[in-house]
Amino acid sequence: MKESVAVIEAAVKRFGKRVALDGVTATIASGRLIGVVGPNEAGKTTLLRLLAGLLAPDAGTVTVAGHDVLRGRQAVQAAVGYVPRHLGLHDDLTVAENLALHADLRDVTGAVRRERIGGLLRAAGLDGAADRRARTLSRGMERKLALACALVGAPPLLLLDEPSFGLDPVSCRALFAMARAAAAQGAAVVWSTAYLDDAERCDEVLLLHEGRLLAQGAPANVAARLAGRMRAIDARVVPGGRHAIAERLRNTPGVVDVQVQGGLVRFVTDTPEREVGSEATAGAGTPHAVPPQFEEAVVTLLREQDSTKQVPPPASSPIRSPPASGPALDVRQLGVRRGGLDVMDGVDFTVARGEIFGLIGPNGAGKTTILRMLCGLLRPTRGEVAVAGLDPWTERSAACARFGYVSRKFSLYDDLTVIENLRFFAAACKVGRRRRAERVRQLIADFDLEPHARSRAADLPSRLKQRLALAVALIHEPEILLLDEPTLNVDPLARRELLRRIGALAAGGVAVVVASQRMEDAECCDRLLLLHGGRAIATGTPNELKAAAAALAGAAAMPSLEDAFVALVGQCGLEDAA
Amino acid sequence: MIVRLRRLKALIVVECRLALRSPGTITTVFAAPALLLLLFAYSQSLDTERVPVAIVLEQPTPQARDLAGALHNTRYFHSVFFRTRPAAEQALLHGEVNGVVVLAGDFSRAALAEGDAPVQVLIDGVDARVGRIVAGYVEGAVATWLFQRTLLGQIGGVDAVRTESRIWFNEEIDSRRFLMPGLIVLLMTVVSPLLSALVVAREWERGTIEAMLATPMTVADLLLAKMLVYFALTLAAVALTVGLTVTALEVPFRGSLLPLGAAASLFALSSLGLGLVISCATKNQFAVGRWTLLTGYLPAYMLSGFIFDLRNMPEPVQWISCLVSARYFVSILQTVLLAGDIWPVILPNLAGMAAIATVLLGTAMILVRKRLG
Numbered sequence: 023m024k025e026s027v028a029v030i031e032a033a034v035k036r037f038g039k040r041v042a043l044d045g046v047t048a049t050i051a052s053g054r055l056i057g058v059v060g061p062n063e064a065g066k067t068t069l070l071r072l073l074a075g076l077l078a079p080d081a082g083t084v085t086v087a088g089h090d091v092l093r094g095r096q097a098v099q100a101a102v103g104y105v106p107r108h109l110g111l112h113d114d115l116t117v118a119e120n121l122a123l124h125a126d127l128r129d130v131t132g133a134v135r136r137e138r139i140g141g142l143l144r145a146a147g148l149d150g151a152a153d154r155r156a157r158t159l160s161r162g163m164e165r166k167l168a169l170a171c172a173l174v175g176a177p178p179l180l181l182l183d184e185p186s187f188g189l190d191p192v193s194c195r196a197l198f199a200m201a202r203a204a205a206a207q208g209a210a211v212v213w214s215t216a217y218l219d220d221a222e223r224c225d226e227v228l229l230l231h232e233g234r235l236l237a238q239g240a241p242a243n244v245a246a247r248l249a250g251r252m253r254a255i256d257a258r259v260v261p262g263g264r265h266a267i268a269e270r271l272r273n274t275p276g277v278v279d280v281q282v283q284g285g286l287v288r289f290v291t292d293t294p295e296r297e298v299g300s301e302a303t304a305g306a307g308t309p310h311a312v313p314p315q316f317e318e319a320v321v322t323l324l325r326e327q328d329s330t331k332q333v334p335p336p337a338s339s340p341i342r343s344p345p346a347s348g349p350a351l352d353v354r355q356l357g358v359r360r361g362g363l364d365v366m367d368g369v370d371f372t373v374a375r376g377e378i379f380g381l382i383g384p385n386g387a388g389k390t391t392i393l394r395m396l397c398g399l400l401r402p403t404r405g406e407v408a409v410a411g412l413d414p415w416t417e418r419s420a421a422c423a424r425f426g427y428v429s430r431k432f433s434l435y436d437d438l439t440v441i442e443n444l445r446f447f448a449a450a451c452k453v454g455r456r457r458r459a460e461r462v463r464q465l466i467a468d469f470d471l472e473p474h475a476r477s478r479a480a481d482l483p484s485r486l487k488q489r490l491a492l493a494v495a496l497i498h499e500p501e502i503l504l505l506d507e508p509t510l511n512v513d514p515l516a517r518r519e520l521l522r523r524i525g526a527l528a529a530g531g532v533a534v535v536v537a538s539q540r541m542e543d544a545e546c547c548d549r550l551l552l553l554h555g556g557r558a559i560a561t562g563t564p565n566e567l568k569a570a571a572a573a574l575a576g577a578a579a580m581p582s583l584e585d586a587f588v589a590l591v592g593q594c595g596l597e598d599a600a
Numbered sequence: 601m602i603v604r605l606r607r608l609k610a611l612i613v614v615e616c617r618l619a620l621r622s623p624g625t626i627t628t629v630f631a632a633p634a635l636l637l638l639l640f641a642y643s644q645s646l647d648t649e650r651v652p653v654a655i656v657l658e659q660p661t662p663q664a665r666d667l668a669g670a671l672h673n674t675r676y677f678h679s680v681f682f683r684t685r686p687a688a689e690q691a692l693l694h695g696e697v698n699g700v701v702v703l704a705g706d707f708s709r710a711a712l713a714e715g716d717a718p719v720q721v722l723i724d725g726v727d728a729r730v731g732r733i734v735a736g737y738v739e740g741a742v743a744t745w746l747f748q749r750t751l752l753g754q755i756g757g758v759d760a761v762r763t764e765s766r767i768w769f770n771e772e773i774d775s776r777r778f779l780m781p782g783l784i785v786l787l788m789t790v791v792s793p794l795l796s797a798l799v800v801a802r803e804w805e806r807g808t809i810e811a812m813l814a815t816p817m818t819v820a821d822l823l824l825a826k827m828l829v830y831f832a833l834t835l836a837a838v839a840l841t842v843g844l845t846v847t848a849l850e851v852p853f854r855g856s857l858l859p860l861g862a863a864a865s866l867f868a869l870s871s872l873g874l875g876l877v878i879s880c881a882t883k884n885q886f887a888v889g890r891w892t893l894l895t896g897y898l899p900a901y902m903l904s905g906f907i908f909d910l911r912n913m914p915e916p917v918q919w920i921s922c923l924v925s926a927r928y929f930v931s932i933l934q935t936v937l938l939a940g941d942i943w944p945v946i947l948p949n950l951a952g953m954a955a956i957a958t959v960l961l962g963t964a965m966i967l968v969r970k971r972l973g
Contacts, residue, residue, distance in 0.1 A: 074814040100816045110811025114621040115614065126610030127815040129603050
């Protein structure tokens with residue numbers, strides 16, 4: 023065990039009635055990368071702010087570098103580099119000026135200062151951008167700059183509040199490499215995240231849930247808690263049936279967690295001895311034991327914490343009328359020209375009914391642009407778009423009746439209640455007057471929104487907001503569903519819930535398009551389109567993309583989807599846009 | 601100590617850069633106030649000139665014609681002549697004229713024989729202010745005419761006693777002179793708190809304050825640096841607007857720079873304090889804009905004595921107005937520009953602003969500390 027840089031003992035923090043941290047005890051060791059993981063409102067930010075000396079604990083003690091945060095605030099802050107969630111960069115200062123400010127605030131002067139700033143600019147890949155204003159940086163670059171600012175003082179404790187939020191895998195890896203380098207030089211790096219694949223890369227994780235510490239240890243050790251309880255079924259032989267098998271498994275007693283990953287349906291049972299009957303797995307192979315993943319261990323731990331928050335199974339038949347023949351979406355040679363540049367060129371794809379289609383790619387690849395064109399919000403410069411056979415630009419109102427759209431920010435009316443939002447969108451989507459009340463009632467029941475029906479949308483936690491946003495998009499029983507980064511802001515449980523609903527909708531014949539940054543989401547898609555710089559660089563099932571990446575590297579073993587993503591994007595030769 | 605000073609210097613340099621680079625700053629501090637001031641000055645005069653009035657001459661006798669001519673020749677009226685009363689009343693009803701002056705058929709006889717000739721004045725009272733002004737102008741014009749004719753001996757038996765008024769501080773009764781100091785203050789009540797509040801609110805939103813507070817720097821350092829820069833900008837804005845008023849708009853400057861500077865400084869401190877309080881108490885830039893208008897601009901508009909005279913207000917309202925720092929600044933600026941360094945007026949007003957600035961800045965400090973907790 024290395025030397026510890028921070029010790030948290032039975033720390034409690036309340037904000038009014040809400041208990042943000044409820045007696046957390048942990049030790050932060052030097053030279054390690056520590057993931058603080060948990061759903062939204064688990065207490066991650068509060069824990070980081072306590073360690074940064076920005077908050078005082080209501081009970082318990084927090085000691086950083088030998089100083090109590092209550093008494094030695096300045097000494098604590100001299101030992102801490104902190105990157106808040108909003109980064110805290112000055113937009114109107116240049117990259118170099120931002121770094122210089124932090125050097126001044128931390129009293130880094132002389133040769134050390136020059137050397138350190140130069141080193142950090144190189145490490146962040148920003149040496150060519152030193153004179154650019156911070157506001158002109160890409161999302162990945164500004165994260166790296168914020169991290170560099172926190173590193174200027176060479177702090178023994180580095181605190182990063184959700185640094186990878188909304189970041190694509192390529193940029194995320196670069197950021198991670200910087201944090202890893204700081205740890206190698208002896209700093210303790212605390213990386214908070216709601217993404218479990220992020221946490222899995224850390225040396226150690228602290229799993230927080232509702233202010234309490236659920237688990238602590240190396241990700242592999244946490245995953246090992248599921249030893250013997252993890253099985254998988256190869257569902258490749260029944261394409262499209264993966265979600266149906268998953269749904270049958272979910273309704274099987276003794277099955278705690280189920281997820282679709284590539285061609286596999288993986289599930290966790292309550293005990294290692296539990297046998298799963300063949301009726302649940304009919305049509306597919308027999309379940310075989312697989313090593314548990316960290317993500318599954320965390321989801322299972324969270325599930326077992328509050329079994330009360332179980333979600334009712336999604337409604338089965340969402341399709342109003344038997345869908346017409348032909349593909350749900352047909353996009354040919356799509357191109358967009360903006361400011362004399364082809365920001366998108368030659369994108370082709372079709373989406374069949376009942377298919378889950380994933381649009382993936384680094385930040386700025388054009389995922390949202392495509393969704394906006396499918397919605398008729400943006401006019402393509404070239405090419406053709408057919409939504410259920412209609413042109414969304416010229417036949418907008420007819421096309422609108424056929425698809426539902428969930429934007430990244432959910433587009434709900436914050437000041438309307440849940441039921442008012444549903445009623446409003448029912449009217450806006452021209453749901454017939456008589457059908458409207460019935461539809462609203464049905465969706466409230468399906469999405470388990472009854473207890474919150476009279477709450478204002480603004481007051482809902484993000485997982486319920488997401489549920490409501492999806493309900494709103496389905497109000498007119500569309501045959502196509504378009505989702506923009508649906509899992510950006512929700513915790514692992516809410517993500518599972520969403521993917522399960524999407525699976526059920528697809529099984530009912532709805533064509534679903536998901537634009538996402540998260541490889542976990544991509545794993546659930548039937549087919550993927552990998553975009554980069556407005557061009558389609560690969561398409562196929564998740565396994566086909568992995569195989570393509572493997573062929574590229576000349577390797578026999580299948581890479582993870584994320585490795586495949588990074589390899590395929592890297593192979594394009596285009597400079598990492600982030 | 602040296603470390604702290606160096607830190608402060610770095611912060612001030614950064615604040616200056618941010619202020620100058622942010623595209624809104626120059627517009628907010630200099631261009632907008634200067635433009636608004638000129639616009640206001642040329643549009644918002646309370647003086648009324650060339651008011652359309654009807655003059656009814658029932659019998660064009662020499663005396664009546666003489667008086668009508670006197671009325672016609674003032675620059676305050678644009679007169680139209682009628683022979684009968686109903687025609688003039690029609691014009692009044694249609695809004696073509698704001699007033700009717702009736703010189704009745706027996707005007708000359710009454711004036712010459714009895715020395716008691718009635719002049720009827722009908723006024724459109726819809727706009728009370730214009731109405732009163734018309735009445736006042738007519739009275740003044742008739743009185744002047746009467747006085748001159750008495751001196752010339754053309755009309756006898758009229759009591760020659762008259763009021764002779766002398767107007768001080770604003771000899772031409774040019775309302776612009778009275779309004780300009782108030783306007784300057786009004787503009788500053790928007791510019792100054794908005795400037796500080798928006799910047800700080802944006803920094804809360806972008807997390808820069810959070811990031812900087814997590815360094816060994818203290819809240820006091822950060823606020824001091826911000827205050828110094830925005831203090832300087834506010835003073836510059838006051839200097840610009842006062843300079844413009846005195847030079848381009850020919851408002852006199854009878855006092856000296858010392859009381860003006862002292863007043864502007866205290867006003868700047870209280871405004872920045874208000875801005876900081878607002879930005880710490882609200883969540884976003886939008887709310888900052890709204891609260892700045894509600895707590896800075898509107899009270900200054902209504903309770904600073906800028907247009908509405910405070911002495912005519914009910915006592916409770918007068919008490920409330922004591923909380924509005926603009927009120928003190930308006931009073932000092934009016935004094936310094938139009939009268940001179942009248943310290944008995946200036947000192948209590950300075951004290952009032954100092955008290956408000958202290959309370960607001962203290963509150964701001966407490967709020968910043970609390971905000972993260």
